[in-house]
Amino acid sequence: MGFLNVTLLFGLAAAAIPIALHLLGRREPQRLEFPALRFLTQRIETNRRRMRVRHWSLLLLRVLALAGLALALAQPHVPSARGGTWLSVGIIAVLGMATAAMAAWAFAQQKSLRFVLPLAVAGGLLLLGATVWGTAVAATEKTPIVNSQRPSAVAIVVDNSVRMTYQTDDGSRLEIARQWAGWIVDHYTDTSTLAVLDRSVKPTVAAIDLAAARRSIRRLEPLQVVQPLEQQIEAAAALVANSPFEQRVVYVITDRTAASWNRSATLSLPEGVDLQVIDVGSDVVQNRTLGDVQVASESVARGIPVPVQTQVASVGDFPSGQVSVELRLYDRDPTLPVMRDGKTVFPEAQVIDRQRATIADPARSDITLSLPPLEPGVHHAEIALSETDALPIDNTRYLTIAVNQPPRALLVSNNSNERRVIEQALALPGVSGSGSVDYDVDGIPMSELQQTTLSDYRVIGLLDPPRLSTAQQDLLTAWTQQGGKLWISLGPAWEEQEEQTDDDPLIGRVVRQWRVPEPGHWIDTQRSGHPALRPFAAVAGNVPWQLYPIYRYWQIDRQESDVVIARYTDTQHPAMIDRAIGAGRLLMFTTPLPGIDGPGRRWNELFSTSEEYWPAFLLVRGAFDYLADRDPGTLNVRVGQPVGLKTADGAPHRYQLFAGSAAPVVVESSGSQVAPGPAAVAGNYWLRSSGETLGYSVNLAPAETDLQRISTDDLTAILGADRYKLVTEREQIDWSATTGSNAQPFYAQMMLLVCGVFVLEQILANRFYAAK
Numbered sequence: 001m002g003f004l005n006v007t008l009l010f011g012l013a014a015a016a017i018p019i020a021l022h023l024l025g026r027r028e029p030q031r032l033e034f035p036a037l038r039f040l041t042q043r044i045e046t047n048r049r050r051m052r053v054r055h056w057s058l059l060l061l062r063v064l065a066l067a068g069l070a071l072a073l074a075q076p077h078v079p080s081a082r083g084g085t086w087l088s089v090g091i092i093a094v095l096g097m098a099t100a101a102m103a104a105w106a107f108a109q110q111k112s113l114r115f116v117l118p119l120a121v122a123g124g125l126l127l128l129g130a131t132v133w134g135t136a137v138a139a140t141e142k143t144p145i146v147n148s149q150r151p152s153a154v155a156i157v158v159d160n161s162v163r164m165t166y167q168t169d170d171g172s173r174l175e176i177a178r179q180w181a182g183w184i185v186d187h188y189t190d191t192s193t194l195a196v197l198d199r200s201v202k203p204t205v206a207a208i209d210l211a212a213a214r215r216s217i218r219r220l221e222p223l224q225v226v227q228p229l230e231q232q233i234e235a236a237a238a239l240v241a242n243s244p245f246e247q248r249v250v251y252v253i254t255d256r257t258a259a260s261w262n263r264s265a266t267l268s269l270p271e272g273v274d275l276q277v278i279d280v281g282s283d284v285v286q287n288r289t290l291g292d293v294q295v296a297s298e299s300v301a302r303g304i305p306v307p308v309q310t311q312v313a314s315v316g317d318f319p320s321g322q323v324s325v326e327l328r329l330y331d332r333d334p335t336l337p338v339m340r341d342g343k344t345v346f347p348e349a350q351v352i353d354r355q356r357a358t359i360a361d362p363a364r365s366d367i368t369l370s371l372p373p374l375e376p377g378v379h380h381a382e383i384a385l386s387e388t389d390a391l392p393i394d395n396t397r398y399l400t401i402a403v404n405q406p407p408r409a410l411l412v413s414n415n416s417n418e419r420r421v422i423e424q425a426l427a428l429p430g431v432s433g434s435g436s437v438d439y440d441v442d443g444i445p446m447s448e449l450q451q452t453t454l455s456d457y458r459v460i461g462l463l464d465p466p467r468l469s470t471a472q473q474d475l476l477t478a479w480t481q482q483g484g485k486l487w488i489s490l491g492p493a494w495e496e497q498e499e500q501t502d503d504d505p506l507i508g509r510v511v512r513q514w515r516v517p518e519p520g521h522w523i524d525t526q527r528s529g530h531p532a533l534r535p536f537a538a539v540a541g542n543v544p545w546q547l548y549p550i551y552r553y554w555q556i557d558r559q560e561s562d563v564v565i566a567r568y569t570d571t572q573h574p575a576m577i578d579r580a581i582g583a584g585r586l587l588m589f590t591t592p593l594p595g596i597d598g599p600g601r602r603w604n605e606l607f608s609t610s611e612e613y614w615p616a617f618l619l620v621r622g623a624f625d626y627l628a629d630r631d632p633g634t635l636n637v638r639v640g641q642p643v644g645l646k647t648a649d650g651a652p653h654r655y656q657l658f659a660g661s662a663a664p665v666v667v668e669s670s671g672s673q674v675a676p677g678p679a680a681v682a683g684n685y686w687l688r689s690s691g692e693t694l695g696y697s698v699n700l701a702p703a704e705t706d707l708q709r710i711s712t713d714d715l716t717a718i719l720g721a722d723r724y725k726l727v728t729e730r731e732q733i734d735w736s737a738t739t740g741s742n743a744q745p746f747y748a749q750m751m752l753l754v755c756g757v758f759v760l761e762q763i764l765a766n767r768f769y770a771a772k
Contacts, residue, residue, distance in 0.1 A: 085137055087749045088133075088749045088752065089130050089133050089134045089137065090130075091749055091752055091753050091756070092126055092129055092130040092133070092752075093126070093127060093130035093131075093134075094753075095126055095753075095756040095760075096123050096124070096125075096126030096127035096128075096129075096130055097123070097127065098123075098756075098760055099119060099122050099123030099126060099760070100120065100123030100124065100127065101123075102119055102123075102760065102763065103116055103119035103120035103123055104120075106119060107120075119763070151188075151189050151191040151192045151193075151245055151247070152188060152189075152192045152193075152245055152247035152248070152249060153192070153193050153239075153240040153243030153245045153247065153248045153249075154184070154188060154192055154193070154194045154195070154240065154248075154249055154250075154251070155194070155195045155196075155197060155236035155237070155239050155240050155249075155250045155251070156181050156184060156185075156194070156195070156196050156197070156213075156217075156236075156250075156251045156253065157197045157198075157229070157232050157233055157236050157250065157251065157252045157253070158174075158177050158178075158181055158196065158197070158198050158199075158217075158220055158253045158254075159177070159198075159199060159229055159252070159253060159254035159255065159260055160174055160177070160198045160199055160200075160220050160221065160222055160223055160226075161199060161222065161223065161226050161257075161259070161260055161704070162222050162223070162224050162393050162700065162704060162705060163255060163257050163259065163260070163391070163704070163705060163706075163707060164177060164222055164254075164255055164280075165222045165391065165392075165393060166255070166281075166285065166287075166390050166391045166707065167390040167391070168282070168390070173255045173280050173281060174220065174221075174222055176280045177220070177253040177254075177278075177280050178217050178218070178220055180251075180253050180278055180280065181196065181217045181220075181251075181253060182214060182217055183730070184251055184733075185210055185213050185214055185217070188210065190209070190210060192210070192245075193208070193209075193243060193245070194208060194209070194210060194212075194213040195208060195213075195236065195239050195240075196208070196213050196216035196217055196220075197232050197235065197236050198220055198223070198232075199223055199226035199227050199229060199232055200223055200226070200227065201225075201227060223680075224639045224640075224680060224681055224682060224700060224704070225639055225640040225678075225680045228262060228265070229252075229254065229260045229261060230261070230262055230265045230267055230718065233250065233252055233267060233269075233275070233719075234267060234268075234269070236250045236252075237250050237269045237270055237273045237275070238270065240273055241270035241272065241273055246272075248272055248273045248274065249273070249274040249275075249276065250273060250274070250275050250276070251276050251278060252275070252276070252277045252278065253278045253280060254277065254278070254279065254280070254281070255279070255280055255281030255282075255707075256277075256279045256281045256709050256710055256715070257281060257706065257707055257708065257709060257710070258706065258708045258709060258710040258714075259703055259704060259705075259706050259708075260710075261710050261714070261715070261718060262718070263710075263714050263717070263718070265718055266717070266718060266720075267718060267719055267720065267723075269719075269720070269723055274734070275719065275723060275724040275725070276724065276725045276727055276733065276734060277715070277719070277724055277725070277726050277727065278727045278728075279726060279727065279728050281707075281709060283709055284316070285315060285316050285390070285707045286315065286316030286317065286318060286389060286390055287314075287315045287316060287389055287390060287391045287394070287705075287707055288312065288313070288314050288315075288318070288323060288359075288385060288387075288389050288395070289312070289313050289315075289391070289394040289395070289702065289705055290310050290311070290312060290325070290383060290384075290385060290394060290395065290396070290397045290702075291310050291311035291312070291313065291364070291397075291702050292310065292311075292397070292699070292701075292702060293308060293309070293310050293383060293397045293398075293399050293636070293699065294308070294309040294310065295307070295308055295309075295399065295401060297401075298400070298401055298402060298632060298635040298636060299401070299402045299404060299625075299630050299631065299632050300374075300401055300402070300403055300404070301403070301404065301405075301406045302373070302374070302375065302376055302403055302404065302405055302406070303373045304373055305370050305371060305372055305373055306370065306371040306374070306401060307368055307369070307370050307371075308327060308368070308369045308370065308371060308381075308383065308399065309366065309367065309368050309369075310325070310366075310367050310369075310383055310397060311364050311365065311366055311367065312325060312357055312359055312364065312365050312367055312385070313359070313363075313364045313365075314359045314363065315707065321358045321359055322356055322357075322358055323356065323357055323358075323359060323365075323385060323386075323387065324354060324355070324356050324385070324386040324387065325354065325355050325356075325357065325367050325369070325383060325384070325385060325386070326351050326353070326354050326383070326384050326385075326386055327351070327352055327353040327354070327369040327370075327371070327381060327382075327383050328349040328350060328351050328352070328381060328382050328383075328384065329349065329350055329352045329371065329372075329379065329380075329381045330346070330347045330348070330349045330350075330379070330380040330381065330382075330684070331347040331348050331349075331350065332347070332375070332377055332379065333347045334693065337658040337664075337686050337688065339663070339664060343661075344658055344660075344661065344662075344663075344664070346658070346686075347380075349382065352371070352372060353369040353370055353371075354369075354386075355367050355368070355369060369383065371401070374401075374403045375403060376403050376404055376405055377402070377403055377693070378400060378401075378402050378403075378632075378635075378693060378694055378695045379400065379401055379402075379403060380398070380399070380400050380684040380686070380695055380697065381398075381399045381400075381401075382396055382397065382398050382399065382684065383396070383397045383398075383399065384396040384397075391705060391707070393682075393700065393705060394700065394702070394705035396682075397699055398636075398682060398683055398684050398697035398698065398699055399636065399697055400635040400636055400684065400695050400696050400697040401635065402632040402635060404630070404632075406439055406440045407439055407440065407458040407459065407628040407630065408439070408440045408441075408442070408456060408457045408458055408459075409426060409439045409440070409441050409442070409457060409458065409459045409460070409461065409624060409628070410441075410442050410443075410444065410452065410454070410457040410459070410460045410461070411423060411441060411442070411443045411444075411460075411461045411463060412443075412444055412445070412446055412449055412460065412461065412462050412463065412465070413443070413445070413446070413462070413463035413464060413465075414445050414446055414464075414466075414493070415463065415464065415597050415598060415600075416443070417596065417597045418463055418464065418592075418594050418595070418596060418597050418600070419443045419463060420443075421594045421596060421607065422461065422463065422593070422594060422620060423441045423443060425617050425620050425621060426439040426441050426620070426621065426624055439459075439624065439628070442457075446465060446466065446472075449472055449475070449476075450471055450472065450475060454475070454476075454479045454484065455479070457484075458485060458627075458628050458629075459485045459486075459487060459624055459627045459628050460476070460479075460484065460485070460486055460487070461486075461487040461488070461489075461624070462486070462487065462488045462489070463489055463491075463592070463593070463594075464489060464490070464491030464492065464493045464494075464592045464595075464600060465488065465490075465493060465494070466493045466494065467494060467504075468504065468506075473504065473505055473506065476506060477505050477506055477581070479584070480506070480581045480582060480584035480585070480586060481581055481582025481583060481584055482582065482583060482584065483582075483583040483584050484584045485584055485585050485586075485587075485627035485628065485629075486506070486581075486584065486585070486586045486587070486627075487586075487587050487588075487623055487624065487627060488506070488507065488586065488587075488588045488589070489588070489589040489591070489592050489593040490507070490510075490554045490556075490588070490589065490590055490591070490592065491591070491592025491595060491599075491600050491603060492552075492592065492598070492599040492600055492603065494510065494554065495513060506581070506586060507556065507588065508556060508557055508559055509556070509557040510554055510555070510556055510557075511554075511555040511556065511557055512554075512555050513552060513553070513554055513555075514552065514553055514554075514555055514573070515551065515552050516549075516550065516551050516552065516553075516568075517551075518549075519549055520549030520550055520551045520604075521549065521550050521553075521568040521569045521570060521571065522545040522546050522548060522549055522550060522568070522569050523545045523548075523550070523566050523567075523568070523569075523575050523576075524545070524566060524567050524568065524569045524575075525543075525565065525566045526564055526565060526566055526567055527563065527564075527565050527566075530563070530565050530578070530626075531622075531625075531626045531631055532565055532576070532578065532587060532622045532623050532625075532626040533565065533622055534622055534625070534626070534631065535618040535621055535622040535625075536615075536618055536622070539618075543615050544615070545615065547612070548604070548605050548606045548608065548613070548615060548616065549604065549605055550568060550575075550591050550603070550604040550605075550606070551602065551603060551604060552591065552602065552603040552604070553568060553573065553575065553590045553591040553603070553604075554590045554591070555573050555590070556573075556574060556577065556588070556590055558574060558577070559579060561579060561580050562574070562577050562578070562579050563577070563578040563579070564576070564577060564578075565577070565578055573590070574590060575589065575590055575591065576588070576589055576590075576619075576623075577590075585627060587623050587626065587627055591603055591604050591606075592604070593606060593607070593616065593619070593620060594606070594607035594616065594620075595607060606619075629646075631646070632645065632646055633645035633646045633673075633696075634696065635695075635696045635697065636696065636697050636698075636699070637679070637696065637697075637698055637699075638698070638699060638700070638701055639679060639680065639681070639682055639698055639699070639700050639701075639704075640678050640679070640680065641678060641679075641698075642675065642677070642678050643675060643676050643677065643678070643679065643685075643696055643698075644673055644674075644675050645673070645674050645675075645676075645687070645694050645696060646672055646673060646674075647669050647672050647673070647674055647692070647694070653668070653669045653674070653689040653690075653692075654666060654667075654668050654669075654689060655667045655668070655669065655674060655687040655688060655689045655694070656687070656688050656689070657676055657685060657686070657687050658685070658686040658687075658688070659679070659681065659683055659684070659685045659686075660681060660683050667687065674687065674694065676696075679698040681698070682698050682699050682700050683697070683698060684697050685697065685698065712726065
């Protein structure tokens with residue numbers, strides 16, 4: 001036993017105060033003879049003898065009270081947490097026996113039963129409490145691995161990513177991790193502080209007891225949206241580093257898959273914190289997985305089949321190399337999903353296509369399935385492996401597409417060859433690679449513009465127009481201001497007119513024509529996130545615009561509301577302008593598209609004679625898709641990414657969001673958008689309202705289920721050499737970090753003893769020595 005405040009032991013000298021007072025109280029009185037008092041002499045001598053005995057009993061209690069107070073203030077401690085518990089039991093038992101003895105003494109002194117009985121009952125209750133408590137402690141006491149049983153600061157970090165759902169003969173890796181965590185908790189003292197951290201975004205609990213730690217372990221579930229494992233380790237180390245205990249240890253329970261670690265990270269752990277990484281994974285695994293789902297477009301036209309592509313990969317030695325992949329399409333039932341008897345009832349899914357592939361470790365096989373022609377609306381589908389394996393979560397991928405009526409577009413051009421190229425770019429599905437399919441396209445020359453009902457069309461395109469007449473300007477301006485969408489590509493036809501004197505109300509002021517010598521300029525996109533450039537988002541790498549030089553273009557004065565989507569390299573001159581006009585919109589190119597016939601051939605090579613002019617096709621398709629409002633929003637996202645969907649009429653609606661087994665959630669739209677928020681679980685999601693049904697799909701990235709393991713060299717580079725220990729068996733746990741000199745104080749037990757002695761002293765002084 002030791003003391004935290006040794007100097008306070010000088011307070012033991014205060015125990016001499018009752019002794020000094022007692023000695024002073026025993027001073028012999030002067031002898032004076034009073035005849036009248038001679039009959040009292042015998043009585044005085046009797047009282048003096050009694051006072052000697054009773055004074056010594058009271059003196060003992062007062063000395064014990066002061067000595068106990070001095071010892072308590074010195075804060076004694078023992079190296080065992082159980083020692084403090086048994087000391088408390090012993091003090092209560094001693095106080096109980098002392099109280100019972102005092103009751104027996106009072107009974108022998110023929111004290112009142114009103115005094116004796118409460119004293120006897122108090123003594124009996126104290127003895128009974130000490131007996132019950134001691135029995136409970138003895139029954140629940142375990143033999144700890146930490147022999148010293150000193151309290152420690154412990155943090156357990158459990159990797160609960162979806163990879164931990166991999167099934168083994170002993171259960172999933174997460175179940176094994178729970179067993180490890182529970183076993184560790186069971187071998188620490190009740191006075192230790194423990195924190196259980198997973199990879200969720202919830203804040204770290206500073207310090208919890210063993211019971212709370214066990215509850216946290218039981219509640220661990222696999223997560224699809226996780227925090228970096230290195231971040232959680234650093235949080236756990238900082239947590240235990242702030243503990244007053246000298247024993248500080250962090251346990252990390254993981255399957256050591258490479259996807260859980262950032263190889264470029266380097267942890268800086270506080271000194272004095274022991275780190276042990278418990279590996280519950282294995283280098284030998286078997287898993288088949290589906291890759292990303294790819295469709296030409298999320299928004300497709302009515303009446304055409306939709307190809308769906310994915311990949312199947314295999315890791316490990318499977319008995320058969322044959323695997324079957326199914327494409328399932330959910331029925332479109334306007335009454336579903338719905339809650340019935342507390343459960344969500346979803347539409348039925350029908351298998352509409354099936355393909356078989358032969359794969360072997362570690363090969364990949366491309367799979368192409370096909371959705372049939374579909375009616376307008378939002379459709380949900382899923383692609384799944386027909387055979388399950390040890391990691392089922394990557395055996396299914398989800399898909400949502402929107403089917404629309406082909407929007408009507410009018411192309412106005414005096415060059416029928418160039419008009420035909422743009423018609424093909426819009427009307428032929430998949431030509432551009434963007435997959436935004438089928439427009440209902442009509443074509444007319446400029447002379448027929450005023451005889452055409454413009455309200456029949458969603459988008460009008462002017463290809464290399466000459467200067468517009470006043471009537472044509474007024475017609476197009478009125479149509480655009482009322483919500484029409486206009487596409488213009490300026491070319492050589494503009495310069496054939498007389499010099500412009502007034503600004504065109506649509507195009508604005510045309511400053512001049514620029515001629516660029518070899519090798520020419522090329523397009524430099526300024527707003528890669530603009531919806532008109534959305535088709536390029538699926539293009540791997542940068543678009544090789546330098547292969548398509550521009551030799552001539554028109555310089556247009558920018559208006560205040562203009563958004564410059566692209567410029568020409570080495571200039572500030574706009575190449576592609578987005579302009580709001582009333583309720584409508586104008587998208588303008590300052591060089592001709594397609595520019596393949598007549599004088600336009602000398603202006604650019606965007607539509608060159610080779611077959612590699614796909615960027616120009618994407619540019620045209622993206623522009624028309626943007627103007628026709630073909631973008632339905634984000635229908636297919638990764639887990640954790642935000643979701644934004646467009647409503648049908650732009651009016652606010654209240655939607656019920658259905659997903660999996662969870663109860664529906666109410667989501668409100670704002671204007672023409674509804675944003676349910678990032679999804680934490682992969683699957684198909686339905687949004688139902690009285691007016692329409694929307695939906696989207698959420699998928700895990702294939703990398704999230706990659707079971708490849710991180711090497712020990714990479715792990716050492718992250719955690720630091722000699723800063724951690726890798727553990728695979730329970731016998732390998734290093735408990736030396738929990739054998740420091742930290743001690744268990746029993747200040748509370750000493751104060752309990754002082755209070756008990758003080759109460760007994762008061763009873764003895766006021767009941768036994770009370771003046772008669």
